[in-house]
Amino acid sequence: MHPAAQPADSISLISKVSCRICQSELLPILDFGKMPLANAFLDQKDFEQEYFFNLATGFCSRCFMFQLLEQPAPEKMFHQAYPFYTRSSQRMVEHFKQLAETLKKFLYPGAFLVEMGSNDGTLLENFQGTGIECMGIEPSANVAAEALKRGIPTQIDFFGPQVAAQLAKQSDGADVLVAANCLCHIPDLASVFSGLGLLLKKTGVAVFEDPYLGEVLAKTAYDQIYDEHVFLFSVTSMSEMLSSYGFEIFDLEPQWTHGGSMRYFICRKGQREPSASVAAWLAKESEAGFKTLKPYEEFRKRVEISKVQLLECLENFKRQAVPVAGYAATSKSTTVLNYCGIGPELISFISDTTPDKQGKLTPGSHIPVVPPEIFHQANPKAAVLFAWNHAAEILRKEENFKASGGKWIHFVPKVQID
Numbered sequence: 001m002h003p004a005a006q007p008a009d010s011i012s013l014i015s016k017v018s019c020r021i022c023q024s025e026l027l028p029i030l031d032f033g034k035m036p037l038a039n040a041f042l043d044q045k046d047f048e049q050e051y052f053f054n055l056a057t058g059f060c061s062r063c064f065m066f067q068l069l070e071q072p073a074p075e076k077m078f079h080q081a082y083p084f085y086t087r088s089s090q091r092m093v094e095h096f097k098q099l100a101e102t103l104k105k106f107l108y109p110g111a112f113l114v115e116m117g118s119n120d121g122t123l124l125e126n127f128q129g130t131g132i133e134c135m136g137i138e139p140s141a142n143v144a145a146e147a148l149k150r151g152i153p154t155q156i157d158f159f160g161p162q163v164a165a166q167l168a169k170q171s172d173g174a175d176v177l178v179a180a181n182c183l184c185h186i187p188d189l190a191s192v193f194s195g196l197g198l199l200l201k202k203t204g205v206a207v208f209e210d211p212y213l214g215e216v217l218a219k220t221a222y223d224q225i226y227d228e229h230v231f232l233f234s235v236t237s238m239s240e241m242l243s244s245y246g247f248e249i250f251d252l253e254p255q256w257t258h259g260g261s262m263r264y265f266i267c268r269k270g271q272r273e274p275s276a277s278v279a280a281w282l283a284k285e286s287e288a289g290f291k292t293l294k295p296y297e298e299f300r301k302r303v304e305i306s307k308v309q310l311l312e313c314l315e316n317f318k319r320q321a322v323p324v325a326g327y328a329a330t331s332k333s334t335t336v337l338n339y340c341g342i343g344p345e346l347i348s349f350i351s352d353t354t355p356d357k358q359g360k361l362t363p364g365s366h367i368p369v370v371p372p373e374i375f376h377q378a379n380p381k382a383a384v385l386f387a388w389n390h391a392a393e394i395l396r397k398e399e400n401f402k403a404s405g406g407k408w409i410h411f412v413p414k415v416q417i418d
């Protein structure tokens with residue numbers, strides 16, 4: 001049985017309506033309704049036990065954090081059968097190589113680097129043979145096993161004060177803690193920062209990289225909202241949150257990854273001079289109304305329109321008896337498919353390179369996931385690009401699809417056929 005497919009009464013659901021950072025009441029923004037776990041790909045025999053929760057977001061008008069109202073327990077999402085491997089995109093492998101070069105500016109032979117949410121070791125492998133001591137902390141045993149196979153020290157665990165205290169005891173403390181696409185998954189940030197307080201050297205640096213709320217709003221990328229992403233950070237909310245835990249941002253760098261991310265360079269309060277870009281980003285967000293409900297309400301309206309347009313587009317293909325495929329069974333696709341009510345009647349199959357997903361059905365929508373070879377053999381006339389964040393990589397490698405008359409269906413930033 002899939003670890004996520006447990007009887008409903010055994011589920012420990014964390015249900016919150018108050019802000020996870022400052023405990024103020026959350027203002028509801030968007031309710032997607034009943035939603036499965038984004039990465040709970042399943043077999044037909046598990047349908048009856050499929051787990052659903054209510055996917056809805058709220059905004060805190062006190063600390064400005066955009067967050068889920070409810071999130072399933074971390075152990076339900078991250079376990080021995082978590083099917084996302086960082087290595088599944090070549091461009092991400094290159095991105096992490098470049099991130100490693102950036103981190104090396106804060107490191108030296110003998111220094112200690114800890115990665116939170118180290119997945120299959122794609123980032124840490126860049127430090128092999130450098131003399132820099134590394135430790136990955138990763139709760140999903142199957143992806144951690146890939147890192148261990150490559151000789152990358154990895155502890156299978158959730159990061160928190162206990163793990164941090166144990167690492168601090170075994171070292172003189174960490175020079176750098178890095179977490180890419182990880183912090184936004186963790187509901188209990190108080191425990192992360194209490195751990196960071198124990199582990200990080202006084203002058204140490206933490207580097208976080210997460211999908212940026214500003215890009216989600218600008219691109220109407222509502223598919224970035226799913227069970228795993230409990231927070232979508234802005235510079236404003238990140239800065240408020242860090243301040244409450246004794247840390248601050250000293251630099252920022254926007255990234256192209258995951259449709260638009262932000263890299264935050266963090267230190268203990270007062271340890272480093274913040275760069276001018278910190279104040280500039282805070283001012284930019286303030287002008288854009290990030291502390292008010294307005295941009296989030298406008299976002300909700302655009303999301304509703306996007307749903308109607310995507311459904312119209314797929315139903316048009318169906319009326320013309322043109323079968324449509326999906327490209328990449330991403331976590332994000334679970335939100336789109338279930339929110340829009342798209343099933344195998346509108347998308348016959350989804351091509352994905354991950355062996356763990358192939359042969360399974362998509363969460364909630366139950367569309368078969370097939371290897372890319374089937375996509376190439378079937379040569380469909382149209383395909384929804386679910387991994388829109390990897391468009392550059394995919395459109396290049398799938399040139400033949402378009403050359404042979406195939407149409408890409410995009411839905412971010414808006415629904416269009418190309």
Ligand code: DWN
Nearest residue numbers: 084088089181228328329330331332352353354387390
């Ligand atoms: O935060 C998260 C980000 C970093 O990664 C996690 N919560 C889970 C995951 O999100 P995602 O699944 O939306 O990630 P991607 O990278 O947009 O999609 C990966 C999926 O796409 C994999 O199943 C592999 C597939 N893929 C493919 O089939 N062909 C990807 C590429 C690049 C391809 O060419």
